[in-house]
Amino acid sequence: MTAAWRRFWLPQLRSSFAYSYARQDYPGYALDYAPGSAAALSLNQELHQAFANLIWSPFAEERNGGVSNGWLDIGLEYLFTRRDLSRRRRGAGPGGVGHGIANRVLMGAVARFWGGGPDRGA
DSSP: OEEEEEEEEETTEEEEEEEEEEEOOOOTTGGGSSTTSHHHHTOEEEEEEEEEEEEEOTTOEEETTEEEOOSEEEEEEEEEEEEEEOGGGTTOSGGGOSEEEEEEEEEEEEEOOOSSOGGGOO
C-alpha cells in the first residue's frame, strides 16, 4: 500500500510526501528450504518507507492552468525505511535484533534536453 501527496508551494517550488507499507506472510515450511541460510534468516515480515522532498525548478512557469517544470529541477529528499524480520526469525538478525532502520538524505538534479525549438514543445 502506498499513499502520496504533492504540494506546489510556488510555481518553482514543490514537495512530495509518501508512505508505503508492505507485509509478507509465509507458510510454516518456508524456513525449511535452507535452514540457517542467509535467505532463510532474512525473510521480511513488514516494510515501512516514508519520504519527503523539496524540489526547486528555477525555470518553471504557470501555463494554461498548469505548471511547466522548465528544463531544470534541483531537489533534496529524506527517506526513512524500517524492515522487520519474520516473527519466526526475530532476534536472528545482526546483534540479535529483528529489525533494521535506515535514514538517507539524497540530493539530485534533473536537466531536460530536447532536439526541437520552443515551437516543438517539451
